[in-house]
Amino acid sequence: MSERQYLGQGTTTSAEKFWYILGCVYFGAAYMQKVPVKKALSEYGLVEMTGAEKFWYVVQCIFFGAGYFAKVTIKKALSEVRSSSGFPAV
Template structure:
């Protein structure tokens, strides 16, 4: 079972780090898969994209809209997050409950 994480404080296991690096080496597939998700997060004001990420997002959009359509999926998931009941999430030890 995975541990709950907070935005900005998430941690990857050593295996997740290994597979991400391996996926990036293989034609940059993991990196290019991350770009549309990061674009969606940037539109919510949660992250800033680097100039390289902005460039690759445009390239992905030109390539049959791949970047745009993947971003739409991520934005849909993010739009559902704000409707989650605050009681459904436990606060980390020593912190007040979410929504309090």
């Protein structure tokens, strides 16, 4: 069983760091998957997107709305988070 983590205070294991970097090296796939997540979190005021992330989100949206549709499912999941989970309700 893994230890409970809180937004802004989480950690990644060595294996998770390795696979993320490997995913980024492979045509930036891991980075591109992260961008819609950051967009959803930014709309709740939990993070700020960098200029590069904003640019790539727009590029993803231009190509058949891929960035937007990925963000929608993430926002739906965030909307179901209960405030008793250790961080402010969104």
